[in-house]
Amino acid sequence: MSKLIELKGISKSFDGERVLNHIDLYIRDKEFVTLLGPSGCGKTTTLRLIGGFETPDEGQILFDGVDITQLPPHRRQVNTVFQRYALFPHLNVYDNIAFALKMKKVPVEGTENTAAPKWRHLTRDEIDERVTRMLNMVSLRGFEKRNVTSLSGGQQQRVAIARSLVNEPRVLLLDEPLGALDLKLRKDMQKELKDIQKATNITFIYVTHDQEEALSMSDTVVVMQNGTIQQIGTPTDIYNEPKNAFVADFIGESNILDGTMPADRVVAFDGRTFPCVDGGFEKDEPVDVVIRPEDIDIVDPEKGMLCGTVASTTFKGVHYEYIVDVRGFKWMIQSTDYVEAGKVIGLSIDPDAFHIMHKSEFSGMFGDYSTYSDEMDELSDPNAGVEEEDDAEEATEEA
Template sequence: MAETIIRFENVTKQFDNDPPVLDNVSFEIEKGKFYTLLGPSGCGKTTILRLIAGFLEASDGKIFLNDKVINEIPANKRPVNTVFQDYALFPHLNVFENVAFGLRIKKMKKDVIQQKVVEALRFVNLAGYEKREITEMSGGQRQRVAIARAIVNEPEVILLDEPLSALDLKLRTEMQYELRDLQRRLGITFIFVTHDQEEALAMSDEIFVLNKGEIQQSGTPIDIYDEPINRFVADFIGESNIVSGKMIQDFEVEFVERRFECVDQGFNPNEVVEVIIRPEDLEITTEEKGNLRVTVDWVLFRGVHYEIGCIDEDGNEWLVHSTKKAKIGEKLGLAFDPEAIHVMRLGETEEEFDARLESYEEA
């Protein structure tokens, strides 16, 4: 069983009389994994990072690190390091001195500092850059310097506050691979903050999806993408077609005034639900063969696929991702398998949701 390194126990953070930024949040972080805190601006993800780092104090609840309460421990005494969005590098110091800064504060010996800095720079593929000025470095290189400065102190946890947001798309993608590879080689816990769901899906072992100061759902990228707990998660993680429906009975759901076979169970007869079908799970076919009959409303070319907006006979909008081209105004059928239908219970908690999924596996 994996060892827990960080635990939040009923943690609340509130500024003055404003609504809580975090509201009674509890979770566990296991040692040696890559975690992502994902959500829109103002959801509380950066607040969690700052509470772990010691830059903020919790209004209520306990924060544990290695089973010890750290609420009262100052930031400089915690075995964590933070990589900030703007990297917070010193422009008047060269690469070596930026990485060595924390070690000099600890008054380590010169030969030890030399060895540790050179090793850290080698680890982030910046060997030979020791004397380079920060102002001469590219955005990706500056990020590597910031990471080297974080790992040179040998922390147990590295916190990353949207460190890729200032990079262009191609470099951002390259750095995603580099960060993931670095975490695996180091074997220490990374906690990464982003609002980019594609970034979260690509990099994470575990994702916490936050909204309005609460964790909506946690799990692996595949679990969260394939089995979202509610409309917010389904809509925030990837693109979705979401319609209202009724669970007639186990394995049978009604939506768009038709009944379909599905793989969900454990609902009450005729319970009102929401139904999600991912755009890539809709197959373009003829009107006669389709589960739905639609008219193409718009088409965009996305490189690897076409993004096609359709409207069915009842006026519902459907988004389709397909390698097949379609024409605006064309009448088509949309086919999907029972496995493509995901039924969401209204107001279900994550504990209830997990229990329901376990019952599927047992069945």
């Protein structure tokens, strides 16, 4: 699979604030790539740069090896599904989908290969055939004459997808397309989008802050934070082999401990050593040790590698979630066994459950559940979210 889109050394600032910092990224043909990260990490700006709605301050964007950095959106073989859809309110479902086709010009048959090919608009029948095909694909037959504002969120979403796919772009950009839908519908649409991508064989670049969505849909996940790419990999790689504390914490739950590597396949933390499967570190290199909550077994205290007191118990449906105090460090453990809060338990961890990472700028910021309720506090803090929204707003203003 060849590189379809390549970003080289892309930087972008809005009002002196650096949103993207020397991004290098390539996207292969027919791939489902997700740009994943919290609000304000630069993922939407990256998408808008590929769509042509922004131009980078530095760097180059290549499409099929050709520089398209300065090319306006209407001349790119890329279409976008916008956040909250941006359907044309003055057009009905049919005309929204047909919009791009009415703009399109194709060479007149027989003149394609001549020096000066003649161009013509698509005929009514050609447009009708393609719009109908799209309506079938998104199961909206019979909705042709409906006003788009009278549709439900899920239906509007389908119109938006059909509208951007009708022109058969090489790449479809999707900017948090499922953000406005409720959970159940979201799950259905995730599957549907994946199916559409497989059926059409078009490259999808998908922006989301929902890690579960990213893991379940993508071929490749690009984790972003602070305007830089933290890690690129398959969903399994990203989950099992996170590169730093940010990735480990953002993708799923992680206990992250301060440790050292006295030797290959041996990790030391909390004053003792444990067998592990990772190696290749310098002797006694300080490291971050990641242990996923589901990889920890609850055993009798005397059989455990570590001992702790259950601080809290939460029933999550499939499993229980425990916060366990091990000598002052709060661990998260997920288990189907029930243990009462206050009880002393032993923790048992298999060697392959330790994941060792080099220290990074994010070390020490994540992975301790003693401040577990912080996230909740942030949600109820009226000032917390303000900064995050700025990114998207600025982006639209600039354009």
